[in-house]
Amino acid sequence: MTALSPAAWRGALDSGDLDPFFWEHYGEEAAPGQRRRYRTLLAAVSERFGAGKSASGAGAPQAENAALSFFSTPGRTELGGNHTDHNNGRVLAASVHLDSLAAAYPTGDRVVELYSEGFPQPFAVDLRTLTPVAAEKGRTEALIRGVASRLQALGYKIGGLRGCITSDVLRGSGLSSSASIEVLIGTIFNHLFNGGSISTVTLAIVGQFAENTFFGKPCGLEDQLACATGGIIGIDFRDPSSPQIERIPFSFLEHGYALMVVDTGGSHDDLTPDYAAIPAEMRAVASAFGRSVCREISREELLASLPRLREEAGDRAILRALHFFADNERVARQIEALKGAEMGAYLACVRESGSSSWRLLQNCASPRVAGQPIPLALAVSDELLAGRGASRVHGGGFAGTIQVYAPIERAESYRAAMEAIFGPTSVTVLRVRNSGTIAVPLLARL
Numbered sequence: 488m489t490a491l492s493p494a495a496w497r498g499a500l501d502s503g504d505l506d507p508f509f510w511e512h513y514g515e516e517a518a519p520g521q522r523r524r525y526r527t528l529l530a531a532v533s534e535r536f537g538a539g540k541s542a543s544g545a546g547a548p549q550a551e552n553a554a555l556s557f558f559s560t561p562g563r564t565e566l567g568g569n570h571t572d573h574n575n576g577r578v579l580a581a582s583v584h585l586d587s588l589a590a591a592y593p594t595g596d597r598v599v600e601l602y603s604e605g606f607p608q609p610f611a612v613d614l615r616t617l618t619p620v621a622a623e624k625g626r627t628e629a630l631i632r633g634v635a636s637r638l639q640a641l642g643y644k645i646g647g648l649r650g651c652i653t654s655d656v657l658r659g660s661g662l663s664s665s666a667s668i669e670v671l672i673g674t675i676f677n678h679l680f681n682g683g684s685i686s687t688v689t690l691a692i693v694g695q696f697a698e699n700t701f702f703g704k705p706c707g708l709e710d711q712l713a714c715a716t717g718g719i720i721g722i723d724f725r726d727p728s729s730p731q732i733e734r735i736p737f738s739f740l741e742h743g744y745a746l747m748v749v750d751t752g753g754s755h756d757d758l759t760p761d762y763a764a765i766p767a768e769m770r771a772v773a774s775a776f777g778r779s780v781c782r783e784i785s786r787e788e789l790l791a792s793l794p795r796l797r798e799e800a801g802d803r804a805i806l807r808a809l810h811f812f813a814d815n816e817r818v819a820r821q822i823e824a825l826k827g828a829e830m831g832a833y834l835a836c837v838r839e840s841g842s843s844s845w846r847l848l849q850n851c852a853s854p855r856v857a858g859q860p861i862p863l864a865l866a867v868s869d870e871l872l873a874g875r876g877a878s879r880v881h882g883g884g885f886a887g888t889i890q891v892y893a894p895i896e897r898a899e900s901y902r903a904a905m906e907a908i909f910g911p912t913s914v915t916v917l918r919v920r921n922s923g924t925i926a927v928p929l930l931a932r933l
Contacts, residue, residue: 591650
């Protein structure tokens, strides 16, 4: 971890000493924008925590005299295994160049005070209370308190800190903005108070705990693991307490395809019941066999028991379980295709997964969302790609984003056509980021 005064960080930005980091993590063309972004965050820390500015915890050191560090946690994109993680299945995911970024420093009190871009008031949490607070449910304060609570329960150190955060992993983008923030908070505690000793898997599990138990939203572990680990990874959740992670080095660009997400404009508000019903119905099928999750049963067992299952779990639950079996097996094929650089076989799996999500999982549309933006985006993508590339629903589904692989020579025309329908900033081209959550180092300039 590099800890410097804000003035020293500004000097490093001005001299170009951070450029190698920017080139590696955001792309060489993005370095000027990242320099501005980091300077803006430094200015926010000085503005918020200059003399007499702290909203809580009187006596905390002023920002200009503090040993400040930057922390970066990527967002993630799901490549395979749509809604398989919560039933102990396999997942293929990748971290992306869009990240959540914090500038923070430790204090001698027990107060966490973080300002976030776009919010006039800080997220302030007194760490003397480490149990859920009802009024914080669904708020960032719940994530901070939940992460701190779990870390302390696991024997790690926590403490007060001040800082500012910003994120270009936009909410509702399907790129796991919540998981990115959860892992970022854990990373700050990890480096400020634990010397960076906490493993990325532990940070991911702690983030999931905070979201489930304190924030009040059910979720699997895929998002947090991908944000924490970095690169393209295959994850097997057969034993969720010890997920097996395999890194797969691969570049879609080098094999002729641009990886994109398209924000269809559908709102995720009030869709928690839709998301929660998927794992619940899959588990209802498993429960009919006296098991906990679908990974513990087989497709053959299910098909042999259809009359009974229709009565006990319902038709939609059966269809969703069939999707689980198919996508769980498909992830293994996707991994092998990437290892063998067989892009055609990989894209065939993507198309199959998209079809399964539409027909069996049924997470492409919700009666709670006006219109059917995801089915429309998928149908238009099929027309534009004309059998080349692939598209599928991305992440939780029901609203939000689709994922697209477009041949590089068609990428710009695809983007223009989709943005004419869904808005001028609806298409995001993604870079796979090979590092996970980190304290930003000050590297020697190349």
